[in-house]
Amino acid sequence: MATDVTKSRGTRSNRLTSLIPAALFLAGLAIHRLLPNQEPLSKAPAFTFVLAGAAVLLLVIIFLSLPLKKLGQAYSYRARFISAVAVFLILWDLVTQKFALLPLPYFPGPDKVFLVFVSDWKMLLKSTLYSARLLLLGYAIGGGLGLVSGIFMGWSKRVNYWLGPILKIIGPIPATAWIPIALVAFPTSFTASIFLIALAVWFPVAVMTSSGISNVQNAYFEVARTLGGGPRYLVLRVAVPAAAPSIFIGLFMGLGTSFLTLIAAEMLGVKAGLGWYINWAQGWAEFYKVYACLIVLALLFSGIIKLLFIVKDQLLSWQKGLIKW
Amino acid sequence: MVSGSERKGAISIEHVRRVFDGENGNPVVALQDFSLNVEPGAFVSLVGPSGCGKSTLLRMIAGLDDPTAGVIRLDGKKVTDPDPERGLVFQQPTLFPWLNVHDNVAAGLVARKVYKERKSDVDAFIRLVGLSGFERSYPHHLSGGMAQRVSLARVLVNHPKVLLLDEPLGALDAFTRMQMQDEILRIWKEEKITVILVTHDVDEAVYMSDTIVILSPRPGRIQEIIQVPQKHPRARNDEDFLHLRTRILESLHFAKAPEPLEYYI
Numbered sequence A: 001m002a003t004d005v006t007k008s009r010g011t012r013s014n015r016l017t018s019l020i021p022a023a024l025f026l027a028g029l030a031i032h033r034l035l036p037n038q039e040p041l042s043k044a045p046a047f048t049f050v051l052a053g054a055a056v057l058l059l060v061i062i063f064l065s066l067p068l069k070k071l072g073q074a075y076s077y078r079a080r081f082i083s084a085v086a087v088f089l090i091l092w093d094l095v096t097q098k099f100a101l102l103p104l105p106y107f108p109g110p111d112k113v114f115l116v117f118v119s120d121w122k123m124l125l126k127s128t129l130y131s132a133r134l135l136l137l138g139y140a141i142g143g144g145l146g147l148v149s150g151i152f153m154g155w156s157k158r159v160n161y162w163l164g165p166i167l168k169i170i171g172p173i174p175a176t177a178w179i180p181i182a183l184v185a186f187p188t189s190f191t192a193s194i195f196l197i198a199l200a201v202w203f204p205v206a207v208m209t210s211s212g213i214s215n216v217q218n219a220y221f222e223v224a225r226t227l228g229g230g231p232r233y234l235v236l237r238v239a240v241p242a243a244a245p246s247i248f249i250g251l252f253m254g255l256g257t258s259f260l261t262l263i264a265a266e267m268l269g270v271k272a273g274l275g276w277y278i279n280w281a282q283g284w285a286e287f288y289k290v291y292a293c294l295i296v297l298a299l300l301f302s303g304i305i306k307l308l309f310i311v312k313d314q315l316l317s318w319q320k321g322l323i324k325w
Numbered sequence B: 001m002v003s004g005s006e007r008k009g010a011i012s013i014e015h016v017r018r019v020f021d022g023e024n025g026n027p028v029v030a031l032q033d034f035s036l037n038v039e040p041g042a043f044v045s046l047v048g049p050s051g052c053g054k055s056t057l058l059r060m061i062a063g064l065d066d067p068t069a070g071v072i073r074l075d076g077k078k079v080t081d082p083d084p085e086r087g088l089v090f091q092q093p094t095l096f097p098w099l100n101v102h103d104n105v106a107a108g109l110v111a112r113k114v115y116k117e118r119k120s121d122v123d124a125f126i127r128l129v130g131l132s133g134f135e136r137s138y139p140h141h142l143s144g145g146m147a148q149r150v151s152l153a154r155v156l157v158n159h160p161k162v163l164l165l166d167e168p169l170g171a172l173d174a175f176t177r178m179q180m181q182d183e184i185l186r187i188w189k190e191e192k193i194t195v196i197l198v199t200h201d202v203d204e205a206v207y208m209s210d211t212i213v214i215l216s217p218r219p220g221r222i223q224e225i226i227q228v229p230q231k232h233p234r235a236r237n238d239e240d241f242l243h244l245r246t247r248i249l250e251s252l253h254f255a256k257a258p259e260p261l262e263y264y265i
C-alpha cells in the first residue's frame, strides 16, 4: 500500500516531503529557543536536546534510506505520524512554557518533564528495575501456574470438577481487591505483590489454556493415538500446540492485568518501583516527574508486549490471522 | 526391512455389532452381525452405500471404537486399543496444523521415540508420495490432495502390519489418483501388509483388491463377497474388468432395494 503511493509519485517531491518531520522538529527548536519564556528554562537544556536529537536522527535515517530501500519505505510510511508528534511537542511547549495557558504545577512544560531524565535518572532507573523484577517474578509464577493448572483442567475431567468452580468464582475478583489481605498475610510487601501479580496473571492464563485444550478437535487425538502416541505425547505434543493460539490470548490478557496490579500494588504497599515513584512525586506536587514516569511506563509496557508478540510469531508461525500488535 | 517370519496381519472380525445412541434416544445400529476373515497380506475393499458403517468398522479395527458385541482379532489377539501396527488413514487428512510436512510425517516416529534411528524413513516416504521439496510447508499451504498424501506417508512411516484406508484418494484428481493407487499397490507388495480399503469408487476396488466386500445399507451387513482373481498389474479396462465392474454395480444397486424402484423411472 505505502509502497504503491511512493512509486506513483515522483521521487523528487517525495524526497522533499520526507524532510518535513525533521523540518518541524527544527522549527520547534527555534520556537523553543527564541520565544520568550513564562518560566525560566532549566540549566540542562533537556527539551532542546530532544528536539535537536530528533531532527538529527531523522536526517540520518533519510540519509541511510538512500541505499537501504526498506528503511526508506518504513520511514515514509511513518513520516506523517512523526510530523504529528513534532506538532504535538510544539503545541505543548507553546501552551505551557511560552504562554502559560495551563495551570501549574499540574501541567508542566516539556522542558521540565524531559529534564527529569537528566536530573533524576538514577531514581527512575532504580524504580524501573524494581518494577521489572516484581513484574517478571509475578508474571512467571502466575503464568506458569496458569499454564499447568489450565492444562490439567482442560485435560482431566476430575481436576476440572474441583478446580473449575474455584477458578470461576475466585478468578474474576480483580487481584487489586486482595491488596489489604495480601499485605497482612505475607511477610513483606514484596512477596505480597508477587502473590497479587501472580494471581492476576493466573486467572486469564488458566481459563484460556483450559478452554483451549478442551476445545481441541478429538480427531487430532485419534490420529495421534493410532500413530502410537501415549498420554505424554497427547498432552504435550497435541493438546498444548493445538491450544497454543488460545493460550497466547491468555498470556496477553495476563500481561494487561499484571501491569495494572503491579502499579496498584506499588502505589498502595511497596516502597519502590514506578508506581511508588508516581505516588511519591505526586506527594511533593512534582507533576513533571509523574509525566516522566508515565513515559517510562509506556515504553516499558509496550516493549514487553512487543516481546510477547515476537515470541508468538515464532511459535505460531503455522497459524494465520491472530491478534496483531 | 521386513522380517517375513514374524510379520503377519490376519484380521478376524467375529459377529461384530455396533450400536450408537441416536439423537433422540433411538439406538442407531451401524453394523449388524458382521463377520469377516482377512488373510495376512490380503487386499480387501469395502464398498457400500453411505452410512452403512464402513468408517465405523475401520475405527473399530484401529481400536478407536469398541464393538457393542463381538470381537476383532489381529493375529489371534483381541483388539482393544489403537496401536501403530494398525495404521489408519482417515477420511479427512487431519494433519497437525502446527507441524510442517516433515514433522507431520515424523509424528509417529517421535511418538514412539524412534525418530533418531529412523530419521531417513521420513524423507523416503515424503519422496514416495511425491512431496519432496514441500518438507517445510505447513498444512494450510497444501492442496487437499497433497494433504491426503502427507497423511498416507505419516501412517506408512510406522511400517504398520495392517493398513486401513478410509477413502484416502477421494480428494485427488484422476491422474494423481491412479498414480497413488499404483504406489499403494507397490507398498502393499513390498511391505507384505494387509490392506483394507474403503472406497466409493468401484473401478478403484476392482483395480486394486483381491477381495471386494459389498455392504448392505444400514445396518451394515455383508451383502456379497467377490473375489478378483486377476494378477497385478491389472489393466484398467479389459473385458474381465468391465465384467466385474458391472457385477458389483448390480449388487450395489440391489443393495438399494428398500427404496421404491418406481422412484427411478
Ligand SMILES: Nc1ncnc2c1ncn2[C@@H]1O[C@H](COP(=O)(O)OP(=O)(O)OP(=O)(O)O)[C@@H](O)[C@H]1O
Residues within 6 Å of the ligand: B020, B021, B022, B028, B029, B030, B049, B050, B051, B052, B053, B054, B055, B056, B057, B218
Ligand atoms: N459417534 C457416532 N454417534 C452416533 N452415530 C454415529 C456415530 N458414528 C457413526 N454413526 C452413525 O453410524 C452410521 C454409520 O456411519 P459410518 O460413518 O460408519 O458410515 P460410512 O459407511 O463410513 O459412510 P460414508 O460412506 O458416508 O463415509 C451412520 O448412520 C452414522 O450416522
Ligand SMILES: [Mg+2]
Residues within 6 Å of the ligand: B054, B055, B056, B091, B166
Ligand atoms: Mg465413512
